[in-house]
Amino acid sequence: MSMGYSANYADVIEEKEFEKFPKVWEALQTLKNELKKHNIPYDRFAQYIKYSESFITDDKEVEKQINVLYETVRREFMIYTNVSVNIDYHNSAEYGDKYDDVDGVFWWVSGIYMLTKEGAALTRKASINRCTWVTFG
Numbered sequence: 001m002s003m004g005y006s007a008n009y010a011d012v013i014e015e016k017e018f019e020k021f022p023k024v025w026e027a028l029q030t031l032k033n034e035l036k037k038h039n040i041p042y043d044r045f046a047q048y049i050k051y052s053e054s055f056i057t058d059d060k061e062v063e064k065q066i067n068v069l070y071e072t073v074r075r076e077f078m079i080y081t082n083v084s085v086n087i088d089y090h091n092s093a094e095y096g097d098k099y100d101d102v103d104g105v106f107w108w109v110s111g112i113y114m115l116t117k118e119g120a121a122l123t124r125k126a127s128i129n130r131c132t133w134v135t136f137g
Helices: 015-020 022-037 042-051 060-081 117-125
Strands: 011-013 084-090 104-110
Touching: 011 015, 015 022, 015 104, 022 042, 022 060, 042 060, 042 084, 042 104, 060 084
Parallel strands: none
Antiparallel strands: 011 104, 084 104
16 A cells, blocks of 8 residues: 555634633633643643544543533534534644644634535536645645
């Protein structure tokens, strides 16, 4: 099996933007404080969510509590915006490129674009695929 580049895409929201939604910001600070309390690095938590890896603690109750706090951030964001938000992680030094727009922990939203009336009509008549690619060179 060969190795190669693949394109990734996300609609990223800067964490500081969460301050505009007080309950979201409060939930995020509660999550971060709980991570600190148990010596769990924020980036390690994001990797756990992204890769569904084994949690950094053997204490299943702590893991459960932290997952509830993460879901609280997501739920509060949905209440304020009617848009889904997710935490993610990317290590551009190991798995990316110096031109990557994200590195480390970031948050992304989904469901913020809609097809135009014409686009929706076209997709009922023909299969349209959103494709991504990278150019090397």
